[in-house]
Amino acid sequence: MGRYIIQRLIYMLITIWVIITVTFFLMHNLPGSPLKNEHKIPPEIKEAILKQYGLDQPVPVQYLQYLGNLMTGDLGASFQYNGRSVTSLIMEGFPASLQLGIQAIVFGTLFGLFLGCIAALKQGTWMDNATTVIAVLGISVPSFVMAALLSYFVGVKWGILPPGLWGSFAHSILPSLALSFLVIATISRYIRTELLEVLGQDYMKTAKAKGLSRSTTVTRHALRNALIPAVTVLGPLTVQLITGSLVVEKIFSVPGMGWMFVNSIKVNDYTAIMGVTIFYGALIVLSMFIVDLLYGMIDPRIRLADGKE
Amino acid sequence: MASSSTENLTPEMFEPVDSDVNEQEALRGTRVSFWQDVWFRFRSNKGALIGMLLILAIGVMAIVGPLMNSYSYSEQDYSATNQIFAGDHWLGTDKFGRDLWTRIWYGAGISLIIAFLAAAIDLIIGVPYGCISGYCGGKVDNWMQRIIEVLYGIPNLIMMILLLIWLDRGIFAIALAMSITGWVAMARIVRGQILKAKNQEYVLAARSLGASHGRLLLKHMFPNVLSAVIVTIMFTIPTAIFFEAFLGFIGLGIRPPQASLGVLINDGFEMLRLFPYQIFYPAAVLSLLMFSFNLVGDGLRDALDPKLRR
Amino acid sequence: MSEENLLEVRDLHVSFHTYNGEVQSVRGVDFQVKKGETLAIVGESGCGKSVTSQSIMGLIPQPPGKIRSGEILFEGRDLTRFSEKQMEKVRGKEIAMIFQDPMTSLNPTMTVGRQITEGLEKHQRLGKAEARQKAVEMLRLVGIPSPESRMNQYPHHFSGGMRQRAMIAIALACAPKLLIADEPTTALDVTIQAQILNRMNDLKKQLDTSIILITHDLGVVAETADRVAVMYAGKVVETGTVEEIFNRPRHPYTWGLMGSVPRLDLSSRETLRPIPGTPPDLLQPPQGCPFAGRCQYAMKICKTQMPETTEISGFHRTACWLEHPMSPAVTPPNEWVGGGSQ
Secondary structure, X not given: OHHHXXXXXXXXXXXXXXXXXXXXXXXXXXXXOOOHHHOOOOHHHHHHHHHHOOOOOOHHHHHHHHHHHHHOOOOOEOOOOOOOEHHXXXXXXXXXXXXXXXXXXXXXXXXXXXHHHHHHHOOOOHHHHHHHHHHHHHHHOOHHHHHHHHHHHHHHHOOOOOOXXXXXXXXXXXXXXHHHHHHHXXXXXXXXXXXXXXXXXXXXXXXXXXXXXXXXXXXXXHHHHHHHHHHHHHHHHHHHHHHHHHHHHXXXXXXXXXXHHHHHHHOOOHHHHHHHHHHHHHHHHHHHHHHHHHHHHHOOOOHHHOOOO | OHXXXXXXXXXXXXOEOOOOHHHHHOOOOOOOOHHHHHHHHHHOXXXXXXXXXXXXXXXHHHHHHHHOOOOOOOXXXXXXXXXXXXXXXXXXXXXXXXXXXXXXXXXXXXXXXXXXXXXXXXXXXXXXXXXXXXXXXXXXXXXXXXXXXXXXXXXXXXXXXXXXXXXXXXXXXXXXHHHHHHHHHHHHHHHHHHHHHHOOHHHHXXXXXXXXXXXXXHHHHHHHXXXXXXXXXXXXXXXXXXXXXXXXXXXXXXXXXXXXXXXXXXXXXXXXXOOOHXXXXXXXXXXXXXXXXXXXXXXXXXXXXXXXXX | OOOOEEEEEEEEEEEEEEOOEEEEEEEEEEEEEEOOOEEEEEOOOOOOHHHHHHHHHOOOOOOOEEEEEEEEEEOOEEHHHOOHHHHHHHEOOOEXXXXXXXXXXXXXOOOHHHHHHHHHHHHOOOOHHHHHHHHHHHHHHOXXXXXXXXXXXXXHXXXXXXXXXXXXXXXXXXXXXXXXXXXXXXXXXXXXXXXXXXXXXXXXXXXXXXXXXXXXXXXXXXXXXXXXXXXXOOXXXXXXXXXXXXXXXXXXXXXXXXXXXXXXXXXXXXXXXXXXXXXXXXXXXXXXXXXXXXXXXOEHHHHHOOOOEEEEEOXXXXXXXXXXXXXXXXXXXXXXXXXHHO
């Protein structure tokens, strides 16, 4: 197990390094100068700005400097906010995004679990069909369409909840809801498949042959075995939530990381794009790593070598 | 049981007859090929069938739709901007007075082309890579897997965004950005199937009979791999459609005046509070398209792998 | 029903709905199990033996399965009329079951100990500590070394034979009156098979349990059973004591079964005589005797009417037209020539 963790850790670090490097060189080989919007600036000021951002150095030197700064958590200075540090921008936007993500995951997982279990246990009935339709719709209707509809109808037209901006919990309901559709769809589909698979296993017959009631066999024997592999969807789900947050935050004008990222893309704020890209990349790679470890910890079959003989 | 008729028994009923073993083992019913069987199962799935018809309908409209009225996708008319209905603008106009009907079908076409192109690139790189890695095994496989493992760790989303900031955003560039890491998933699936098939008894049997490498791959392994590839492609396409729309929405879509569904939704979103109809049409077409592809994908998966069918 | 019969199955019909139509897996099965005896049900795959045993336990998935008619009398109570709640009190407590594949019939994510104690907690209302103690005792009884530490392990730590012994411990934990063993040794190595069978026989005597042993292995039957029921195409074609079935079989199918087993005491080159052909399709079961198509003694009547069950002696019964007075005299294959007169 220890060896496995170290091996995964090394892969994770390599992947993150590749992401950093690719991001850096792509951003530094962009056609046109990063300061092209400001060509009316007098040359000496431009030079001063270049110097301030370290852009007067040769690219390899800049790369090493960037890597060095990264180690200390410094992602450089943003162009669009006149030299504010990208790290502080990220830290400012991250809490809102995290709150949305957690709310969406908690609500989506609970509701998705519920739907998936119902679909599997009542297989072939109208309830199963209804959850299947919900799941396919959740996967098919993109989160930004869902978000735009929610914002327009619930927010603007009926005025039940704030259609945008950030502040109270009420502001977070609609964006989390828009994000959670995908979570619901993914989780319910996965649980349904896994649970059906488990219900057909021989050991379920053994459990029934012991005289356990249906509810006991399901909760004690089936659910546990179905939930263990379901942990693995949490990795891809993180990616989906990040993807979703970019558009959902834009639609609801939530001042989170996604919104800031989309703005940076719009105004070609290269340091900010680089910083957020690397942050996202590390976040995704890290969550995959954690899911891997988690899976190994809760599945006794993988727990093999933990010396609990 | 037979007791009521016991009295009617006659001696000649007890004459011996020949056993008819062959008759019992004879094949009954008509023989159905694998693909006929798949088609039969697919056809009996109403959702999948509806999905297929919808895809065909949208595909046809993407070609024919823009030609149905006299406007082109880029023609601006400042005298008729943001009109819900304006004469022969069937779905109204946008903020530049461009005809929405034409733009939506044109955009749907672009979205479809990008998605199919992305799927094709996945196929061209992923399938051979997976085949070679799985079939050769050993050292070759080991090295190819190391590469895959690192690439697989790099989030698709990140690569797409970076590349599209970098590249000139045309149809091919967008498709390329989506498949730059997308093919890895395909390669992994193909490799897995090849490895599975390699250890199957019928392949061992063929090998022991002296079948060549090419023949083994083509005749014995590929048919199995094909099912997995088809199903993967059927889910790659809606994912690509989604990502194209997503990229369009965050401002990394195809360059104006060209349009795709994502770009149209983004344009519509800017007008959401005042003219909600502008986001409604492209959003509906996009959702319908994704919905149909998912239905067809589900149907195909069930039809191709009866074991998964419950 | 007689006093000594623990279980009596009468005219049981079970069928399954499939895409192609209704498969009649069990078509009128009768047999009894007495207290403390082992009844072996033998037959080819698909003859309905597993379906019969699962019907007794109420484990037939409904739908697609359905018990169409018949009675399953356990201590005089008809189990087919029991509600699910009533059946829960029978399963594990009065009738227990062991399945074929010990690799898949234990829950991989639950400790072996817990899998034994949960039945005890349910049926004997034992507390956690008591149930644990009892489970350790059961593991020791089935011959698992250092049972205390084995309790906390997961099934993947156990070998195949140990898993099947753990299954036996689970099944016998609540001292059931009847144990159904569905091919308990088929998935195991030959050397382990004997261990498991001996263990089952010992425990049967210790706990005074009756056993229904489902198998297609005649060697296992000879070693462990008291009586045998031979099933073919959803019907019992012959029943009798082990002695009667092995030494004086009357049904051509039983002759065929016996002829398919290698025998060391016969040196002729013809020792192995497989039965030609395959069993009938139970989607459209034949009108007459299901074996008629493969039977070298078949007569016209065999194709049109199902033979009645004839009593040969005490427990020995067979369903074959050859027993009818009008049928021609038939000589059974070599090794049973004159067998009837032994």
